[in-house]
Amino acid sequence: MILCLNKNRTVMSAAAAMSFFATAAAADTPQLATAAFDQISAGDTAWMLTATALVLLMTIPGLALFYAGMVRKKNVLSTALQSFFVCALVTVLWVVIGYSLAFTPGSPLLGGFDRLFMHGLIYDKAASQVSVHYLASTVPESVFAMFQLTFAIITPALITGAFAERIRFSALVLFMVFWSLLVYAPVAHWVWEPGGWLASMGALDFAGGTVVHINAGAAGLVCAFVLGRREGYGREAFVPYNLGFTLVGASLLWVGWFGFNAGSAAAADGRAGMAMLVTQVAAATAALTWMAVEHFMRKRATLLGACSGAVAGLVAITPASGFVDVEGALAIGVIAGICCYWGATGLKRALGADDSLDVFGIHGVGGLVGALLTGVLARPAIGGVEGDVLVQAIGAFGTLVYSGAMTWLILRILDWVVGLRVSSEQEYDGLDASQHGEQLAS
């Protein structure tokens, strides 16, 4: 039997909360299953295939260009490479163990090993049977796993913006392996797998405001503190290489986000349409808000401000996109534009960390804004559930603390084992030359 549980429709119950440490072996626990070909929706599958490609496009080349345009010329290639590399690395980790840890029944804290090396995922043409996941019962599990993979890729790729221009490539490789398995997979399980402890509490995260953005933002902030400031930070001007790249990257992110949010409906239906609409509205509103604030504060509206505002709105609408109406999206866009501007300027100065490309200021702050406002603005008519600010806050800050603590632990161990930072001379030469032996033409 196929159980059809939408990941966002779990409702908090006292019993669920009390069973925090219970395993998912209960009789009503959804199980991975197979379905006949005629139970698969061609429309849903076509949309999910498209959405998957859109989300992958967000990382390569979207995020790669977005970040590469903001660093100095001597670090452009290494910064772009980091996103590309993470895409390849996480893909392999995901099919080997990551998907199983995140999206199979297990305990409230971590999934099981039912899909180790994707074992059990079948497509049997002769028997007309295909594996399906209970979170997306009308599409083949291969499509669902691939869609979720693209989220697992972009999350650690976002963190690279926090330690840009100073991390050793060998340290980055190991960090991404451990962070993907010890932080991303568990948090995805907590929030999205129906047996996860946050899902059981009723925490709402339609498309990854907590799993992706708060998670990456917290990790980015800790990375910035642990790696320390770049040489010359606060004394020299770190002039961005080409903000035109950043505009192209931001545009790809904006378009790709339709796959991110509307794809999270796991169906080609009206809810996906609403998610797409509110995504566009929030992005546009936040871009306008950021530019207005910038003009008010500094007498100028900038291209980087417009791009940053759009991304801030996209981040903040992510958890809410399957739950709010257009008015909610407008409110989220305005609040995200103001808060993320502060996050990337005033808060950044107050924290004192060299978060190179403002990962925490935009993704961390935007994710928190979106998660909390989802609790306020969720409409039962759209998502079928009421929001609860307290539950949202538990989910958001619980993820913030776990991600920050685990990131700190991973970095400390790696610093001891391989060293995190390049030498001052290598940093002066740039990571393109010192880490990869390549450079842009002068």
Next chain:
Amino acid sequence: MTDNDKFAIAARLYVQLRRKSNRAIDTVWMVQSNEYAREVLRIARAQSDNDLQQLANHFEALMGPAAAPSASASAPVSASKYVGSLR
């Protein structure tokens, strides 16, 4: 509007820029050279500090319209915009 007025504002700009961005400027040369003064004003305005903005406006007013940059106002962006902050 004498050079003394301009020098007084330049001295206050010196103090504020030193405090806010650890930059030292030449106050005497600022009074004598409009080109240098305009560059200092660009740096001051890039600091997003209200006091510096007001001092820069005050000094520019003392410079008078003859010393104003060309009508296109297409001054190059000061690199100091990116000191310690990207956005």
